[in-house]
Amino acid sequence: MCLAVPTLIKSVEGDMALAELGGVERTISLTLTPEARVGDYVLIHTGFAISVVDADEAQETLRLLTELAASYPDETNGNLQSTISHQRS
Amino acid sequence: MKYIDEFRNPTLASSLLADIHARATRPVRFMEFCGGHTHAIFRHGLRQMLPPTVQLHSGPGCPVCVTADADLDRAIAMSKLPGVILTTFGDMLKVPGSHGSLQTAKAEGADVRVVYSTLDALQIAREHPERKIIFLGIGFETTAPTVAASILQAEAEGLHNLTVFSLHKLTPPATRAILDAGESRLAGIIGPGHVTTIIGSQAWEFLSQDYHVPCAIAGFEPLDILQAVAALVEMAEGGQPAVANTYSRSVRPEGNRAALDILCRVFETSDAEWRGLGRVPASGLALRPEYARFDAALAFPVDPGPTRQHMGCRCGDVVRGAVEPPECLLFGRACTPARPIGPCMVSAEGACAAWYQYGDIGHE
Numbered sequence: 001m002c003l004a005v006p007t008l009i010k011s012v013e014g015d016m017a018l019a020e021l022g023g024v025e026r027t028i029s030l031t032l033t034p035e036a037r038v039g040d041y042v043l044i045h046t047g048f049a050i051s052v053v054d055a056d057e058a059q060e061t062l063r064l065l066t067e068l069a070a071s072y073p074d075e076t077n078g079n080l081q082s083t084i085s086h087q088r089s
Numbered sequence: 090m091k092y093i094d095e096f097r098n099p100t101l102a103s104s105l106l107a108d109i110h111a112r113a114t115r116p117v118r119f120m121e122f123c124g125g126h127t128h129a130i131f132r133h134g135l136r137q138m139l140p141p142t143v144q145l146h147s148g149p150g151c152p153v154c155v156t157a158d159a160d161l162d163r164a165i166a167m168s169k170l171p172g173v174i175l176t177t178f179g180d181m182l183k184v185p186g187s188h189g190s191l192q193t194a195k196a197e198g199a200d201v202r203v204v205y206s207t208l209d210a211l212q213i214a215r216e217h218p219e220r221k222i223i224f225l226g227i228g229f230e231t232t233a234p235t236v237a238a239s240i241l242q243a244e245a246e247g248l249h250n251l252t253v254f255s256l257h258k259l260t261p262p263a264t265r266a267i268l269d270a271g272e273s274r275l276a277g278i279i280g281p282g283h284v285t286t287i288i289g290s291q292a293w294e295f296l297s298q299d300y301h302v303p304c305a306i307a308g309f310e311p312l313d314i315l316q317a318v319a320a321l322v323e324m325a326e327g328g329q330p331a332v333a334n335t336y337s338r339s340v341r342p343e344g345n346r347a348a349l350d351i352l353c354r355v356f357e358t359s360d361a362e363w364r365g366l367g368r369v370p371a372s373g374l375a376l377r378p379e380y381a382r383f384d385a386a387l388a389f390p391v392d393p394g395p396t397r398q399h400m401g402c403r404c405g406d407v408v409r410g411a412v413e414p415p416e417c418l419l420f421g422r423a424c425t426p427a428r429p430i431g432p433c434m435v436s437a438e439g440a441c442a443a444w445y446q447y448g449d450i451g452h453e
Contacts, residue, residue: 002125002150002231002283006092018261022090029208031238032348043235043286043339046178048205048235050348051286051339053092058197058338069104070365 004043006053012038019044096310105315110140113322118144118274120267120410123281124151124438125309131447143322147406149263149365150281152227152256153180154432154439157362158396160256161186164225166391167254168199173389174217176210177225179203184432187397196205207239208253210282213400214251215242219445223385231283233257233374234348240376240383252385254307255374258282261292262372266363270299273410277321279314280306282336287352290334290343292297297330308336355380364432365405379417402435404431407440414444421445 007019012030019028020044026047030036033049042049121127127147130136136145149155166184168175175191182192182203195201200220204210206223214222226236236253240262260281267273282291285306296304303324307317313336320333335338354377361373376384402424403417414420414433424430426442433439 002123002168002281003233003288005281006090008091029235032234032244032351034347044281045283046207046235047232048238050231050234050283051345054338058092058095061316061335061337065098065101065105065316068108069101072104072107076232082245087289 002045004045004050006041007044009036009038009040010043012036017049019049090132093310096161096308096312096323098304098312100239102311104270105312105353106138109143109315109322110194111365112142112319112326113120113143114326116142116144116277116324117322118146118326119277119279119321120146120148120273120275121279121307121314122148122150122264123279123284124436124440125283126150126279126281127443128316128438129309129311131443134447135311135314139318143318144320145279145391146275146410147407147443148267148278148410149363150229150260150284150439151408151433151440152229152232152258153184153436154404154408155263155365156181156184156227156256156257156432157364158187158398159393160362162188162396163386163391164254164256165189166393167223167385167389168194168201169197170389170391172202172219173221173223174202174213175223175225176202176204178227180207180232180436180438181225181227183429183435183450185399185430187393187395192232207236210251211239211242211248214248215246215387216334217251220264221388222248222251222364223389225250226253226257229258229260229281229284230287230352231281233356234287234345234352237351238285240380241351241356241384244380247380252383252388253376254385255356255376256361257356257361257374259358259372259374260366261288262369263366264296266366266369266372267409268296268302270409274303275302275343275410276325277305279317279321280304280332280348282306282308282313282340285336285344286339287348289342290332290340291342292344293332301330303330303333305333306336306340308339351366380423390403402431404433407433413439417441
Protein backbone atom coordinates (compact mmCIF):
# COMPACT_ATOMS: atom_id res chain seq x y z
CA MET A 1 0.00 0.00 0.00
CA CYS A 2 2.73 2.45 0.94
CA LEU A 3 4.78 1.44 -2.09
CA ALA A 4 6.49 4.39 -3.76
CA VAL A 5 8.87 4.24 -6.70
CA PRO A 6 11.61 6.71 -7.74
CA THR A 7 10.59 8.20 -11.06
CA LEU A 8 12.14 10.90 -13.30
CA ILE A 9 10.10 14.02 -14.08
CA LYS A 10 10.20 14.73 -17.84
CA SER A 11 7.87 17.73 -18.06
CA VAL A 12 5.61 19.79 -15.82
CA GLU A 13 2.29 21.44 -16.59
CA GLY A 14 0.64 23.18 -13.68
CA ASP A 15 0.47 20.74 -10.79
CA MET A 16 0.64 17.72 -13.09
CA ALA A 17 3.78 16.17 -14.58
CA LEU A 18 4.86 13.55 -17.06
CA ALA A 19 7.14 11.05 -15.32
CA GLU A 20 9.13 8.17 -16.74
CA LEU A 21 10.03 4.88 -15.10
CA GLY A 22 11.80 2.13 -17.01
CA GLY A 23 10.68 3.54 -20.36
CA VAL A 24 7.03 3.91 -19.36
CA GLU A 25 5.60 7.42 -19.11
CA ARG A 26 2.63 8.37 -16.99
CA THR A 27 0.90 11.49 -15.74
CA ILE A 28 1.33 12.17 -12.04
CA SER A 29 0.25 14.86 -9.60
CA LEU A 30 2.78 17.23 -8.01
CA THR A 31 0.20 18.64 -5.58
CA LEU A 32 2.10 17.22 -2.60
CA THR A 33 5.56 18.25 -3.90
CA PRO A 34 5.19 21.74 -5.39
CA GLU A 35 8.99 22.13 -5.26
CA ALA A 36 9.55 19.33 -7.85
CA ARG A 37 11.18 20.36 -11.14
CA VAL A 38 11.96 18.74 -14.49
CA GLY A 39 14.97 16.43 -14.03
CA ASP A 40 14.14 15.64 -10.40
CA TYR A 41 13.48 12.11 -9.25
CA VAL A 42 10.32 11.90 -7.18
CA LEU A 43 8.83 9.01 -5.23
CA ILE A 44 5.45 8.18 -6.75
CA HIS A 45 2.70 6.75 -4.55
CA THR A 46 -0.73 6.04 -6.11
CA GLY A 47 -0.22 8.67 -8.81
CA PHE A 48 1.15 11.40 -6.53
CA ALA A 49 4.74 12.45 -5.96
CA ILE A 50 5.28 12.31 -2.18
CA SER A 51 8.90 13.49 -2.07
CA VAL A 52 11.73 14.73 -4.21
CA VAL A 53 14.66 12.33 -3.88
CA ASP A 54 17.61 14.18 -2.35
CA ALA A 55 20.52 13.26 -4.64
CA ASP A 56 23.15 14.53 -2.17
CA GLU A 57 21.74 12.44 0.68
CA ALA A 58 21.62 9.35 -1.55
CA GLN A 59 25.27 9.92 -2.51
CA GLU A 60 26.29 10.44 1.11
CA THR A 61 24.56 7.21 2.19
CA LEU A 62 26.37 5.24 -0.51
CA ARG A 63 29.69 6.90 0.41
CA LEU A 64 29.29 5.87 4.06
CA LEU A 65 28.40 2.32 3.05
CA THR A 66 31.44 2.15 0.76
CA GLU A 67 33.60 3.26 3.67
CA LEU A 68 32.08 0.54 5.82
CA ALA A 69 32.76 -2.03 3.10
CA ALA A 70 36.44 -1.03 3.13
CA SER A 71 36.62 -2.08 6.79
CA TYR A 72 35.27 -5.58 5.98
CA PRO A 73 37.45 -6.57 2.99
CA ASP A 74 37.04 -10.31 3.56
CA GLU A 75 33.25 -10.16 3.68
CA THR A 76 32.58 -8.17 0.55
CA ASN A 77 32.97 -10.93 -1.99
CA GLY A 78 29.44 -10.72 -3.30
CA ASN A 79 28.16 -13.83 -1.55
CA LEU A 80 24.85 -12.08 -0.83
CA GLN A 81 23.97 -12.19 -4.51
CA SER A 82 24.26 -15.96 -4.60
CA THR A 83 22.19 -16.18 -1.43
CA ILE A 84 19.50 -13.99 -2.97
CA SER A 85 19.49 -16.11 -6.12
CA HIS A 86 19.19 -19.21 -3.99
CA GLN A 87 16.23 -17.72 -2.10
CA ARG A 88 14.41 -16.94 -5.33
CA SER A 89 15.01 -20.29 -6.98
CA MET B 90 16.91 1.81 -12.23
CA LYS B 91 18.28 4.86 -10.47
CA TYR B 92 17.91 4.87 -6.67
CA ILE B 93 16.94 1.21 -6.77
CA ASP B 94 19.90 -0.72 -8.24
CA GLU B 95 22.54 1.08 -6.13
CA PHE B 96 20.67 0.14 -3.00
CA ARG B 97 20.77 -3.55 -3.92
CA ASN B 98 24.58 -3.67 -4.21
CA PRO B 99 25.59 -7.12 -2.91
CA THR B 100 29.10 -6.03 -1.87
CA LEU B 101 27.78 -3.26 0.34
CA ALA B 102 25.08 -5.58 1.69
CA SER B 103 27.71 -8.15 2.67
CA SER B 104 29.69 -5.60 4.64
CA LEU B 105 26.53 -4.40 6.41
CA LEU B 106 25.75 -8.00 7.31
CA ALA B 107 29.31 -8.48 8.57
CA ASP B 108 28.89 -5.36 10.69
CA ILE B 109 25.60 -6.65 12.14
CA HIS B 110 27.13 -10.07 12.89
CA ALA B 111 30.11 -8.41 14.58
CA ARG B 112 28.02 -6.12 16.78
CA ALA B 113 25.10 -8.35 17.82
CA THR B 114 25.94 -10.05 21.10
CA ARG B 115 22.53 -10.66 22.68
CA PRO B 116 19.07 -11.76 21.52
CA VAL B 117 16.94 -8.90 20.19
CA ARG B 118 13.58 -8.78 18.50
CA PHE B 119 12.78 -5.91 16.16
CA MET B 120 9.44 -5.18 14.52
CA GLU B 121 9.16 -3.86 11.00
CA PHE B 122 5.98 -1.81 11.17
CA CYS B 123 5.40 -1.72 7.44
CA GLY B 124 4.06 -4.55 5.31
CA GLY B 125 6.18 -3.26 2.44
CA HIS B 126 9.24 -3.97 4.58
CA THR B 127 7.95 -7.45 5.43
CA HIS B 128 7.58 -8.18 1.74
CA ALA B 129 11.08 -6.84 0.90
CA ILE B 130 12.66 -8.73 3.82
CA PHE B 131 11.18 -12.01 2.58
CA ARG B 132 11.79 -11.34 -1.11
CA HIS B 133 15.48 -10.73 -0.51
CA GLY B 134 15.82 -13.46 2.12
CA LEU B 135 17.16 -11.02 4.72
CA ARG B 136 15.85 -12.89 7.77
CA GLN B 137 18.02 -15.89 7.00
CA MET B 138 21.15 -13.76 6.58
CA LEU B 139 20.91 -12.10 9.98
CA PRO B 140 22.47 -13.65 13.10
CA PRO B 141 20.01 -16.06 14.77
CA THR B 142 19.93 -13.70 17.75
CA VAL B 143 18.50 -10.87 15.63
CA GLN B 144 14.82 -11.58 14.96
CA LEU B 145 12.50 -9.56 12.76
CA HIS B 146 8.75 -9.61 13.35
CA SER B 147 6.03 -8.25 11.12
CA GLY B 148 3.85 -5.46 12.43
CA PRO B 149 0.45 -3.94 11.64
CA GLY B 150 1.56 -1.91 8.61
CA CYS B 151 -0.82 -3.44 6.10
CA PRO B 152 -3.91 -1.23 5.71
CA VAL B 153 -6.01 -4.02 4.26
CA CYS B 154 -5.07 -6.32 7.13
CA VAL B 155 -5.98 -3.89 9.91
CA THR B 156 -9.33 -2.85 8.45
CA ALA B 157 -11.97 -4.03 10.90
CA ASP B 158 -14.62 -6.51 9.76
CA ALA B 159 -17.43 -4.08 10.67
CA ASP B 160 -15.93 -1.37 8.43
CA LEU B 161 -15.43 -3.78 5.55
CA ASP B 162 -19.04 -4.95 5.93
CA ARG B 163 -20.21 -1.34 5.69
CA ALA B 164 -18.17 -0.79 2.51
CA ILE B 165 -19.67 -3.91 0.96
CA ALA B 166 -23.17 -2.74 1.93
CA MET B 167 -22.48 0.69 0.38
CA SER B 168 -21.37 -0.92 -2.87
CA LYS B 169 -24.81 -2.53 -3.20
CA LEU B 170 -26.77 0.72 -2.94
CA PRO B 171 -28.56 1.84 -6.14
CA GLY B 172 -26.62 4.27 -8.33
CA VAL B 173 -23.35 3.78 -6.46
CA ILE B 174 -19.96 3.11 -8.03
CA LEU B 175 -17.57 1.99 -5.31
CA THR B 176 -13.92 2.60 -6.21
CA THR B 177 -11.15 0.85 -4.29
CA PHE B 178 -7.52 -0.17 -4.41
CA GLY B 179 -7.24 -3.74 -5.70
CA ASP B 180 -6.06 -5.31 -2.45
CA MET B 181 -9.46 -4.82 -0.81
CA LEU B 182 -11.42 -6.70 -3.43
CA LYS B 183 -10.90 -10.25 -2.17
CA VAL B 184 -10.91 -9.61 1.57
CA PRO B 185 -13.71 -11.71 3.06
CA GLY B 186 -16.22 -9.75 5.13
CA SER B 187 -18.85 -11.33 7.32
CA HIS B 188 -20.98 -12.21 4.30
CA GLY B 189 -18.93 -12.17 1.11
CA SER B 190 -16.40 -9.70 -0.22
CA LEU B 191 -16.40 -6.71 -2.55
CA GLN B 192 -15.56 -9.19 -5.27
CA THR B 193 -18.64 -11.31 -4.61
CA ALA B 194 -20.73 -8.12 -4.38
CA LYS B 195 -19.38 -7.19 -7.82
CA ALA B 196 -20.23 -10.62 -9.16
CA GLU B 197 -23.77 -10.12 -7.85
CA GLY B 198 -24.12 -6.86 -9.76
CA ALA B 199 -22.61 -4.14 -7.59
CA ASP B 200 -20.50 -1.64 -9.55
CA VAL B 201 -17.13 -2.04 -7.83
CA ARG B 202 -14.14 -0.67 -9.71
CA VAL B 203 -10.46 -1.07 -8.92
CA VAL B 204 -8.47 2.14 -9.23
CA TYR B 205 -4.74 2.80 -9.01
CA SER B 206 -5.15 6.33 -7.68
CA THR B 207 -7.75 8.71 -6.30
CA LEU B 208 -7.14 10.60 -9.54
CA ASP B 209 -8.91 7.70 -11.28
CA ALA B 210 -11.87 8.02 -8.90
CA LEU B 211 -12.05 11.74 -9.71
CA GLN B 212 -12.13 10.93 -13.42
CA ILE B 213 -14.93 8.38 -12.93
CA ALA B 214 -16.89 11.04 -11.01
CA ARG B 215 -16.43 13.51 -13.88
CA GLU B 216 -17.55 10.94 -16.46
CA HIS B 217 -20.61 9.80 -14.49
CA PRO B 218 -22.33 12.89 -13.06
CA GLU B 219 -25.55 10.87 -12.66
CA ARG B 220 -23.87 8.25 -10.42
CA LYS B 221 -22.65 8.40 -6.82
CA ILE B 222 -18.95 7.63 -6.64
CA ILE B 223 -17.60 6.33 -3.32
CA PHE B 224 -13.85 6.03 -2.83
CA LEU B 225 -12.92 3.46 -0.19
CA GLY B 226 -10.25 5.36 1.72
CA ILE B 227 -7.86 2.89 3.25
CA GLY B 228 -4.19 3.49 3.92
CA PHE B 229 -1.87 5.24 6.33
CA GLU B 230 -0.30 8.70 6.34
CA THR B 231 1.31 8.01 2.95
CA THR B 232 -2.02 7.61 1.20
CA ALA B 233 -4.31 9.94 3.16
CA PRO B 234 -2.79 13.18 1.70
CA THR B 235 -3.52 11.93 -1.83
CA VAL B 236 -7.15 11.41 -0.82
CA ALA B 237 -7.27 14.84 0.84
CA ALA B 238 -5.83 16.44 -2.30
CA SER B 239 -8.51 14.76 -4.40
CA ILE B 240 -11.28 16.02 -2.13
CA LEU B 241 -9.89 19.56 -2.50
CA GLN B 242 -9.80 19.02 -6.28
CA ALA B 243 -13.42 17.80 -6.29
CA GLU B 244 -14.39 20.88 -4.29
CA ALA B 245 -12.53 23.17 -6.70
CA GLU B 246 -14.25 21.56 -9.70
CA GLY B 247 -17.68 21.57 -8.05
CA LEU B 248 -17.93 17.78 -8.30
CA HIS B 249 -20.83 16.85 -6.03
CA ASN B 250 -20.99 13.12 -6.72
CA LEU B 251 -17.72 11.99 -5.10
CA THR B 252 -17.52 10.89 -1.46
CA VAL B 253 -14.87 9.11 0.58
CA PHE B 254 -15.44 6.35 3.14
CA SER B 255 -12.45 7.21 5.31
CA LEU B 256 -10.91 4.23 7.04
CA HIS B 257 -7.50 5.90 7.08
CA LYS B 258 -5.30 5.09 10.02
CA LEU B 259 -2.29 6.62 11.75
CA THR B 260 0.82 4.61 12.49
CA PRO B 261 2.33 6.14 15.67
CA PRO B 262 -0.81 5.48 17.80
CA ALA B 263 -0.85 1.85 16.62
CA THR B 264 2.80 1.46 17.55
CA ARG B 265 2.02 2.88 20.99
CA ALA B 266 -0.86 0.40 21.34
CA ILE B 267 1.45 -2.52 20.54
CA LEU B 268 4.11 -1.36 23.00
CA ASP B 269 1.47 -0.69 25.66
CA ALA B 270 0.14 -4.23 25.23
CA GLY B 271 3.65 -5.46 26.02
CA GLU B 272 3.21 -8.81 24.26
CA SER B 273 6.20 -8.62 21.98
CA ARG B 274 9.10 -7.28 24.14
CA LEU B 275 10.52 -5.31 21.24
CA ALA B 276 14.11 -4.05 21.27
CA GLY B 277 13.55 -1.76 18.32
CA ILE B 278 11.23 -0.63 15.56
CA ILE B 279 12.03 -0.41 11.85
CA GLY B 280 10.07 2.73 10.99
CA PRO B 281 7.96 2.94 7.82
CA GLY B 282 9.90 4.93 5.21
CA HIS B 283 7.07 6.32 3.15
CA VAL B 284 4.74 7.09 6.06
CA THR B 285 7.68 8.94 7.63
CA THR B 286 8.36 10.78 4.36
CA ILE B 287 5.02 12.45 5.10
CA ILE B 288 5.00 12.75 8.92
CA GLY B 289 8.76 13.27 9.47
CA SER B 290 11.22 11.35 11.62
CA GLN B 291 10.46 13.65 14.57
CA ALA B 292 7.07 11.94 14.83
CA TRP B 293 8.82 8.81 16.15
CA GLU B 294 10.81 10.45 18.94
CA PHE B 295 8.21 9.29 21.48
CA LEU B 296 9.58 5.76 21.06
CA SER B 297 12.91 6.58 22.67
CA GLN B 298 11.52 9.23 25.01
CA ASP B 299 8.46 7.38 26.37
CA TYR B 300 9.34 3.73 25.79
CA HIS B 301 13.17 3.67 25.67
CA VAL B 302 12.86 1.81 22.35
CA PRO B 303 15.15 2.71 19.43
CA CYS B 304 13.72 3.35 15.99
CA ALA B 305 15.38 3.32 12.57
CA ILE B 306 13.48 4.75 9.60
CA ALA B 307 14.15 2.59 6.55
CA GLY B 308 13.68 2.61 2.81
CA PHE B 309 12.62 -0.51 0.96
CA GLU B 310 15.74 -1.83 -0.75
CA PRO B 311 18.02 -4.43 0.91
CA LEU B 312 20.71 -1.88 1.82
CA ASP B 313 18.08 0.38 3.38
CA ILE B 314 16.69 -2.38 5.56
CA LEU B 315 20.10 -3.74 6.56
CA GLN B 316 21.25 -0.23 7.47
CA ALA B 317 18.23 0.13 9.73
CA VAL B 318 18.91 -3.24 11.37
CA ALA B 319 22.57 -2.27 11.89
CA ALA B 320 21.50 1.02 13.47
CA LEU B 321 19.01 -0.76 15.76
CA VAL B 322 21.60 -3.35 16.81
CA GLU B 323 24.07 -0.59 17.60
CA MET B 324 21.51 1.35 19.66
CA ALA B 325 20.21 -1.77 21.43
CA GLU B 326 23.74 -2.90 22.31
CA GLY B 327 24.74 0.56 23.49
CA GLY B 328 21.55 1.18 25.47
CA GLN B 329 21.17 4.53 23.72
CA PRO B 330 17.73 4.62 22.06
CA ALA B 331 17.09 7.36 19.50
CA VAL B 332 15.53 7.80 16.07
CA ALA B 333 17.97 6.95 13.28
CA ASN B 334 17.03 8.05 9.78
CA THR B 335 18.59 5.60 7.30
CA TYR B 336 16.32 6.82 4.48
CA SER B 337 17.53 10.40 4.33
CA ARG B 338 17.17 10.59 0.55
CA SER B 339 13.41 10.79 1.13
CA VAL B 340 12.73 11.36 4.84
CA ARG B 341 13.27 14.74 6.52
CA PRO B 342 12.90 15.41 10.24
CA GLU B 343 9.86 17.63 9.67
CA GLY B 344 8.27 15.47 6.95
CA ASN B 345 6.48 16.81 3.89
CA ARG B 346 4.90 20.10 4.98
CA ALA B 347 2.82 20.56 1.81
CA ALA B 348 1.30 17.10 2.22
CA LEU B 349 0.67 17.59 5.94
CA ASP B 350 -1.01 20.95 5.30
CA ILE B 351 -3.40 19.38 2.78
CA LEU B 352 -4.02 16.40 5.07
CA CYS B 353 -4.88 18.64 8.03
CA ARG B 354 -7.13 20.91 5.98
CA VAL B 355 -9.42 18.02 5.11
CA PHE B 356 -9.04 15.48 7.93
CA GLU B 357 -9.00 15.49 11.71
CA THR B 358 -8.01 12.67 14.03
CA SER B 359 -10.67 10.32 15.34
CA ASP B 360 -10.80 7.04 17.21
CA ALA B 361 -10.50 4.05 14.92
CA GLU B 362 -11.15 0.33 15.06
CA TRP B 363 -8.18 -1.88 14.12
CA ARG B 364 -8.23 -5.59 13.50
CA GLY B 365 -6.12 -7.08 16.26
CA LEU B 366 -5.77 -3.87 18.27
CA GLY B 367 -9.40 -2.94 18.83
CA ARG B 368 -10.39 0.68 19.28
CA VAL B 369 -7.31 2.91 19.41
CA PRO B 370 -7.83 6.55 20.47
CA ALA B 371 -6.95 9.25 17.92
CA SER B 372 -5.61 6.65 15.47
CA GLY B 373 -7.96 7.35 12.56
CA LEU B 374 -8.74 10.19 10.18
CA ALA B 375 -12.26 11.57 9.79
CA LEU B 376 -13.36 14.33 7.42
CA ARG B 377 -13.55 17.73 9.11
CA PRO B 378 -17.10 19.10 9.52
CA GLU B 379 -16.53 21.63 6.71
CA TYR B 380 -15.95 18.70 4.32
CA ALA B 381 -18.85 16.61 5.67
CA ARG B 382 -20.56 16.61 2.26
CA PHE B 383 -17.70 14.43 0.99
CA ASP B 384 -18.17 11.90 3.80
CA ALA B 385 -19.63 8.62 2.52
CA ALA B 386 -20.30 7.46 6.08
CA LEU B 387 -22.79 10.35 6.45
CA ALA B 388 -24.15 10.25 2.90
CA PHE B 389 -24.76 6.49 2.89
CA PRO B 390 -25.74 5.26 6.36
CA VAL B 391 -25.83 1.47 6.18
CA ASP B 392 -26.32 -1.19 8.81
CA PRO B 393 -24.92 -4.50 7.61
CA GLY B 394 -25.76 -6.20 10.92
CA PRO B 395 -23.45 -7.95 13.36
CA THR B 396 -20.08 -9.16 12.14
CA ARG B 397 -19.31 -12.83 11.83
CA GLN B 398 -15.83 -13.96 12.84
CA HIS B 399 -13.91 -16.46 10.77
CA MET B 400 -13.23 -19.35 13.09
CA GLY B 401 -9.57 -19.96 13.69
CA CYS B 402 -8.23 -16.97 11.73
CA ARG B 403 -5.39 -15.37 13.71
CA CYS B 404 -4.86 -12.37 11.49
CA GLY B 405 -5.50 -10.09 14.47
CA ASP B 406 -2.67 -11.74 16.42
CA VAL B 407 -0.40 -11.59 13.36
CA VAL B 408 -0.79 -7.82 12.87
CA ARG B 409 0.10 -7.30 16.55
CA GLY B 410 3.24 -9.36 16.11
CA ALA B 411 1.96 -11.72 18.83
CA VAL B 412 2.25 -14.80 16.59
CA GLU B 413 3.99 -15.65 13.33
CA PRO B 414 1.75 -16.84 10.46
CA PRO B 415 2.71 -20.55 10.64
CA GLU B 416 1.37 -20.60 14.20
CA CYS B 417 -2.12 -20.20 12.75
CA LEU B 418 -3.71 -23.59 12.14
CA LEU B 419 -5.35 -22.36 8.93
CA PHE B 420 -2.09 -21.08 7.40
CA GLY B 421 -1.19 -22.84 4.15
CA ARG B 422 -3.99 -25.38 4.65
CA ALA B 423 -7.48 -23.88 4.67
CA CYS B 424 -6.08 -20.39 4.04
CA THR B 425 -3.96 -19.74 0.93
CA PRO B 426 -3.58 -16.77 -1.44
CA ALA B 427 -5.94 -18.52 -3.88
CA ARG B 428 -8.58 -19.07 -1.16
CA PRO B 429 -7.79 -16.60 1.61
CA ILE B 430 -9.72 -16.64 4.87
CA GLY B 431 -8.05 -13.63 6.51
CA PRO B 432 -6.83 -10.34 5.01
CA CYS B 433 -3.20 -11.07 6.01
CA MET B 434 -3.25 -13.76 3.29
CA VAL B 435 -5.03 -11.52 0.74
CA SER B 436 -2.89 -8.42 0.67
CA ALA B 437 0.49 -8.51 -1.04
CA GLU B 438 1.72 -6.72 2.09
CA GLY B 439 0.16 -9.16 4.51
CA ALA B 440 2.56 -11.17 6.65
CA CYS B 441 0.78 -14.44 5.85
CA ALA B 442 1.06 -13.80 2.10
CA ALA B 443 4.80 -13.03 2.46
CA TRP B 444 5.40 -16.18 4.53
CA TYR B 445 3.40 -18.26 2.08
CA GLN B 446 5.13 -16.88 -1.00
CA TYR B 447 8.73 -16.75 0.27
CA GLY B 448 8.94 -18.60 3.58
CA ASP B 449 10.97 -21.82 3.53
CA ILE B 450 8.11 -23.89 4.83
CA GLY B 451 6.27 -26.74 3.22
CA HIS B 452 3.00 -25.75 1.63
CA GLU B 453 0.34 -28.38 1.88
